[in-house]
Amino acid sequence: MSTFFALLFWFATAVIVLGLAFKIRQYWVTPAPLKIPTTPAPTTQAGVVYRMAKEVIVFESLFKSNKWIWIFGWMFHMSLFLVLARHLRYFQDQPWFWVNIIQPFGKYAAFTMVIGLVGLFVRRIVVARVRYISAPSDYLMLIMLFFIGFSGLIMNYVSHVDIIAVKEFFNAWMGFSIGDFPVSVPLIVHLSLVALLLIVFPFSKLLHAPGVFFSPTRNQVDNPREKRHIAKWAAELENNSKG
Amino acid sequence: MADFETPELFKHIHVPKPVPGSMESSGPFIAKPDHQEALGFPHELVDNWEEKAVEEMGNTLQKYRGLRVFLDSCVKCGACTDKCHYYLGSADPKNMPVGRQDLLRSVYRKYHTPAGKFLSKLGLEWLIGAKSMTREVLDDWYNYYHQCSECRRCSVYCPYGIDTAEITMAARDIMDKIGHGQKYNNEIIGKVFKIGNNLGLPEPALADTLEGLEEDIEDETGVKVELPLDREGCEILLVTPSADFFAEPHVDGLMGYAKVFHEAGVTWTLSSKASEAANFGMFIGSYENMRKISLRIREAAIDLGVKRIVFGECGHAWRVAYSFLNTLAGPFDFLDQNYPIPQHICEFTHDLIQKDKLKFDPSENDWMTLTFHDSCNVARASRMGDKPGGQFTIPRDIIKKVCNNYVDMAADTIGEGTYCCGGGGGLLTDDLMAVRVKGAMPRMTALTNVVLEDGVTHMAAICAICKSQFSKVLPYYNMGMDMIVSVHQLVSNALILTGQNSEDENEAETAKESE
Incomplete structure (x- = not known):
């Protein structure tokens, strides 16, 4: 189990880092030939x-557009941000002081994160227009995120996990060695889905982030x-047609 | 009247439940081989069009970052689903911006993303909504990418700024390149290359028309106002949509520009070579054709030796002029750098008003109560003046200067949220009448409200397409086709020319006294 998770996370990390690097480079090098800001x-x-x-x-644009999507979407993203920041402490021997400060906020953010996801999921089913545009992957993405949050909450409030052991495992993992994985069902669910999220990220609509x-x-x-x-490729087209 | 239903108007713009397939059709007329030929496209659908379409999509993805980012980034949040006037008017979910995008995105996912390629091998592409390039898909592309006016309203409301106009342009470009173009757009571009303008008016007809307009102005005012054509050595080249030479209310606007130039004391000319401001190359997403059309303007400016370029009232034309002309046909280092290149006629007139150089009698427009329709591409794809939002304030400042009665329509239907007239982006053709009438529903709702509540009698616009479209669709909504007026027609009505005959002056004075 320890080996499996260590390998899985090395793999998943490599996929998201290399995948995102590839996509960002692709966006960077593809030109935008015309000025098209929305004015x-x-x-x-x-x-x-x-x-x-x-x-x-x-x-801002989403706020202009639709208050329900905005409130659930914003709630989810801001909560996710807090939760992620809070998780830094599992990777740091001596967490930065702000990481310590946000710990309680990050814990409650897990609730708002899950509520935001449920709101988005319900909207996707209930509003006929949104249901029409939803592919199975759109539901699966929300379900995956929901269970990541839900399993996290379980570990926090119902079935505590040996968090010291988790921290030791990941500190070892960062040093490219395999520590002891504290086996528990919610943790297995949590980390498997996180690994899946990392792997799927550069191949899916999660690319909206970059x-x-x-x-x-x-x-x-x-x-x-004012400025040409x-x-x-357009300059080349110009030169060729002159020649 | 026709084989479709005009949408019912309610007090508020009503968001319909999706009715799949309600706008299914075979789309507008397909371009004939000679229309395609003139633009350098294959005459008819090529044999291996499926592969070719996928390949052309790949090429376009290399050239346009926007397309790649937009196709990747959509999370299907649904924010755009109630923003398109064609969806609101037709209820067809493929007219929701994301529905329209997905017609292309599903093919993109299948052939141009690792996830699509991988899942296709497992037969699981349906998981991510990926689809093969089939005849059914092509027919949907042709139909629904000709139900988009490239108005960019969706791009305002998308959290990632995804602009369906860019997707529509890419799709039309791909279809042109596999030999499946639209007749209306491609035939018109051919006319521009051959004759110089969209309407196909040759030089002698233009000269004749302009002479007639000079006579009209002289009859009315007693002042000889010139409308010169191909005159060398003038200061300004005016490039205006060819509808301005031809139809009401456009032509009244043209007379307005002429009077303003006359009063400003600048020399100006029209060009028979660049006798068209519109650039339909943008509608079909063809950089090459858009550039070729733009270069006529550069050539005309050089040939005639002008120092400035001014554009007449035209929406998409102003987008290409303001946003793209410098890119496509620049640099314009041979023009006077003290003025914006190019300049909008509204900027020109507004500037004179600021300097107090024009005398008006706004009571000449007292028989009307005006509102203003923000043309989509002026509103969301360009600017006037030196501050963001000048495209909203400058035309309104002009109207308020020359008219005493002015009312805005509901705030969420103007400015950056303005609803398209329903005829933009290459849809202004009779074979798309159902789409045009349905797409006008939101604007007609907003207009009807100010007619009933504020006694609005006329709506001004600064776009040839808007003017033509409204003339045609207003009657479907039980309003008069002559409700639509040009902004410079209002300017023309109120402008007092130096030396204008006394009869008019007397009239103006009595009008003022009676106030």
Whole structure:
């Protein structure tokens, strides 16, 4: 079991790191040949940073769009962020002081995270328009995240797991050695699904996380009259047609 | 009237439950071989079109980051599902922005993503909604990618800024490249290359029309206002949609531009080579054709030796002019750098108003109560002036300067959330009448509300497509086709020309006194 989980996590980590690196590079090198910011758009780079920050932190466009999706979606993402930050302590000998500070918040965030997911799941079933656009993977993704959160809550409140042993296992794992895995059903469920999440990430719609930063309608400066924007392939097209 | 139902209007725009297949059809007329030929596309559906479509999709993905990011990023949250005017008017779920995107995304997933390729081998591609490129899929593409006006309303509300217009353009480009183009767009682009404008008006007809307009203005005002064509050495080249030469209310707008230029004391000219502002190359997502169309304007500006380029009232044209012209046909280092390149006629007029150089009698427009329709591509894909949002304030400032009675429609139906007229993006053709009428429902709802509540009699717009579309669809909603007016038609009505004949001045004065 110890060997299995150590190998699984090495594999899963490699997949998400390499997969995301590949996708980010792909987004980076593919040109955006035309200026297509959704206007009104900022006219300066600083303005774009501000627009993107609002998009990523408070989900501005989604807020404009639909309050139900916004409230469940934002609740889930912010909670997930807190929960992840809280988990840092399982990988640190001496957790950073802010990691210690957020521990209680991170624990409660697990509840709001699960509530957000349930809200999104119910919407997906109840609203006919959203049901129409949902593929099986859209439901499975929510179910996977739900059980990650749910198994975490179980370990916190129902069936405690030997957290010291988990920490020792992962500290050993980070040093590329295999420690003793404290076998418990909720932990097995929790970690198996997390590994699955890491593996699926770079191949699925979870790519919206890096994607949003590369979205030309959000990250472009509105200055086409002032500054000529030309992609490499478009410049080549120009030169060829002159020749 | 026709073999479709005009949507019923309610007080609020009503979001329908999805009715799958309600807009299923064989789509608009397919381009004939000679239409395809002129644009450099295969004459008809090529033999191995399935493979070719997948291959062309791959090429487009290499060239457009937006397409790749948009196809990957959608989480199917549903935020866009009630945002498209075509969905609201038709209830067909493939007209929901995400529904429309998924027609392409499902094929993308199958052939261009590792997950799709892997799951296909196991026969599990349905898990992620991946689909093979089949005739059924192509027919859906052709039908539903010609039910999108590329208005970008969905892109405002998407948390990742996914713009269905970009997907539609990519799909149309792929279809053109496998020999399955749309007649309306491709025939028109052919006319632009051959004759110079969308309507196919040759130089002598243009000259004749402009002469007639000069006479009209002189008859009305007693002032000789010129509308020059191909005159060399002028300061300004005006590029305007060819509808401005031809139809009401467009032509009244053109007379308005002429009067403004006259009062400004600048020399200007139209060009028979660039006698069209619209660029349908954008509608079909073809960078090459869009560039070729844009280069006419550059060439005309060089040939005529002008210093500035001004664009007339036209929505998608202004997008291409404002956002793309510098990219496609720049750099414009031979023009006067003290002015925006290019400049919108509203910016030009607004600037003169700011400097107090124009005299108006707004009471000339007192018989109307106006509202303003923000044209989609001006609102969400361009700007006017030097501040974000100038595209909303500048036309309204002009209207309020020349009209005493002005009311805005509901806030969520104007500005960045404006509803498209229903005829943009290459849909302004009679073979798509059902789509056009249904897609106009949200705008017609907002308009009907201000008609009933505020006594609005007319709606102004700054887009040739909006004007033509509204003239046609207003009657379906029991409103008069002449409700739609040009912004510069209002300017023209109120503008007092220097030396204008005294009869008019007297009239103006009595009107003022009676206030």
